[in-house]
Amino acid sequence: xxxxxxxxxxxxxxxxxxxxxxxxxxxxxxxxxxxxxxxxxxxxxxxxxxxxxxxxxxxxxxxxxxxxxxxxxxxxxxxxxxxxxxxxxxxxxxxxxxxxxxxxxxxxxxxxxxx
Amino acid sequence: xxxxxxxxxxxxxxxxxxxxxxxxxxxxxxxxxxxxxxxxxxxxxxxxxxxxxxxxxxxxxxxxxxxxxxxxxxxxxxxxxxxxxxxxxxxxxxxxxxxxxxxxxxxx
Numbered sequence: 393x394x395x396x397x398x399x400x401x402x403x404x405x406x407x408x409x410x411x412x413x414x415x416x417x418x419x420x421x422x423x424x425x426x427x428x429x430x431x432x433x434x435x436x437x438x439x440x441x442x443x444x445x446x447x448x449x450x451x452x453x454x455x456x457x458x459x460x461x462x463x464x465x466x467x468x469x470x471x472x473x474x475x476x477x478x479x480x481x482x483x484x485x486x487x488x489x490x491x492x493x494x495x496x497x498x499x500x501x502x503x504x505x506x507x
Numbered sequence: 508x509x510x511x512x513x514x515x516x517x518x519x520x521x522x523x524x525x526x527x528x529x530x531x532x533x534x535x536x537x538x539x540x541x542x543x544x545x546x547x548x549x550x551x552x553x554x555x556x557x558x559x560x561x562x563x564x565x566x567x568x569x570x571x572x573x574x575x576x577x578x579x580x581x582x583x584x585x586x587x588x589x590x591x592x593x594x595x596x597x598x599x600x601x602x603x604x605x606x607x608x609x610x611x612x613x614x615x
Contacts, residue, residue, distance in 0.1 A: 435603075440602070482548070495540075498542075500548055501547075501550075
């Protein structure tokens with residue numbers, strides 16, 4: 393029973409290319425998140441969205457943008473990829489309802505290499 | 508100093524050993540999560556707790572709110588338990604703050 397899917401497991405791009413990472417969840421969750429994970433740094437929040445067309449910057453938004461046109465889909469965009477954006481990218485989603493204990497579900501991750 | 512600190516960063520043990528991974532945090536929280544990440548990247552949630560203790564199979568998670576500390580224990584460890592274990596805390600309504608993870612290797 394797949395809950396959060398990401399468009400690619402592995403991606404190789406060249407410096408300067410525009411890169412789209414897609415995330416889809418089937419749980420009707422309001423909240424969706426994009427993280428990057430690097431050795432020694434753990435997971436860091438890039439952007440999150442708490443509703444359609446709504447977005448908020450996380451801790452490291454520079455060089456990234458996002459799009460949420462439909463509730464189930466949250467896209468991460470690298471306008472001009474750079475080598476320091478080589479990383480594992482993880483998408484997650486979470487429900488709302490005033491319950492701060494809601495579980496967060498993660499996608500399988502996309503390992504992006506920028507050459 | 509990170510808001511969430513895990514120890515140890517790496518742990519290697521023999522099959523059958525009792526394992527303890529620790530997590531300390533410096534912010535007020537509403538919930539603490541223990542996550543497991545196997546090679547290949549996917550993350551699954553093991554526990555979500557705000558007080559006391561939870562048990563699932565061979566895994567036990569405890570939290571002490573006053574001391575701002577949580578532990579994850581694995582009894583009768585097995586090579587399939589080898590993974591990265593991540594502690595994360597929710598201090599606001601939306602965001603999780605993650606520890607750097609503990610890489611556990613269980614040798615047969």
